[in-house]
Amino acid sequence: MTASQIRFAEYAQLQSQVASTAIGSTQIKTNAIAARGVEMVFQSGAERFYALKDIDLDIQRGDIYLLMGPSGSGKTTLLSILAGILTPSRGSVHLLGQEITRMSRTQLSQFRLENIGFIFQGFNLFPALTALENVELALKVKGLRGRSNRRQQAQSLLEQVGLQDKVKLLPRELSGGQQQRVAIARALAGDPPLIMADEPTAALDSRSGHAVIELLRNLAKEGGRTVLMVTHDPRIMDVADRVVNLEDGMLDQRYAA
Numbered sequence: 001m002t003a004s005q006i007r008f009a010e011y012a013q014l015q016s017q018v019a020s021t022a023i024g025s026t027q028i029k030t031n032a033i034a035a036r037g038v039e040m041v042f043q044s045g046a047e048r049f050y051a052l053k054d055i056d057l058d059i060q061r062g063d064i065y066l067l068m069g070p071s072g073s074g075k076t077t078l079l080s081i082l083a084g085i086l087t088p089s090r091g092s093v094h095l096l097g098q099e100i101t102r103m104s105r106t107q108l109s110q111f112r113l114e115n116i117g118f119i120f121q122g123f124n125l126f127p128a129l130t131a132l133e134n135v136e137l138a139l140k141v142k143g144l145r146g147r148s149n150r151r152q153q154a155q156s157l158l159e160q161v162g163l164q165d166k167v168k169l170l171p172r173e174l175s176g177g178q179q180q181r182v183a184i185a186r187a188l189a190g191d192p193p194l195i196m197a198d199e200p201t202a203a204l205d206s207r208s209g210h211a212v213i214e215l216l217r218n219l220a221k222e223g224g225r226t227v228l229m230v231t232h233d234p235r236i237m238d239v240a241d242r243v244v245n246l247e248d249g250m251l252d253q254r255y256a257a
């Protein structure tokens with residue numbers, strides 16, 4: 001190779017590095033969720049346990065992503081880091097183009113309140129409050145002013161999840177699937193662009209599990225929201241845009257069928 005050919009090869013390599021860095025940073029800015037080099041180490045005495053190792057993840061806006069993998073593979077730890085509930089030992093997380101791993105606690109909790117709706121396996125509803133009051137309370141926490149305004153919005157959210165006839169019932173008077181719908185309506189309070197769910201169908205029978213999956217799919221597709229779910233439920237794979245598999249704290253990414 002001549003000196004000028006070597007210089008050209010070096011130049012071409014440099015150009016491609018610059019281009020890939022530019023693509024990487026564009027993705028970080030435009031994606032709903034972007035994680036780079038995320039590592040989570042739990043220390044117990046002299047022992048260090050790597051729960052997550054060098055995780056890179058890009059989740060596009062409007063998509064349904066599933067986080068699957070065996071028990072203990074790190075799913076809840078990763079979801080908690082992506083939701084800003086846990087701080088990673090290393091690496092960065094951007095949500096909606098903003099780096100949450102650089103935010104103060106106060107900034108982070110405000111960001112979470114405005115942008116993320118959470119859905120849990122055990123529904124986490126207040127047992128003494130009706131379906132309507134549970135959703136109203138979430139709207140109050142999110143800062144929506146005016147009691148009648150909150151009532152109206154809660155009513156409309158419960159309509160969106162098909163529970164317009166059940167608004168006055170207490171959680172114990174609702175089926176598991178209906179309770180999970182109330183929890184979804186509550187997660188939608190304030191119209192957050194991101195929905196994060198930990199095993200949303202685990203406590204449900206097959207029929208109500210399916211109805212909840214359909215609802216989550218419609219929320220993502222019609223509402224333009226991004227949904228990230230931890231699940232063991234293979235039925236959800238049918239509606240996912242992408243399945244992300246964790247194995248011993250490492251990612252194996254593949255597209256859903």
Ligand SMILES: Nc1ncnc2c1ncn2[C@@H]1O[C@H](COP(=O)(O)OP(=O)(O)OP(=O)(O)O)[C@@H](O)[C@H]1O
Nearest residue numbers: 042043049051069070071072073074075076077078
């Ligand atoms: N606070 C902690 N301190 C020490 N180890 C922890 C802590 N939290 C999680 N771990 C460990 O990290 C690993 C991943 O846990 P995680 O709960 O993320 O797994 P998971 O894939 O969600 O499991 P499951 O499907 O059973 O809920 C496990 O080995 C767990 O014991």
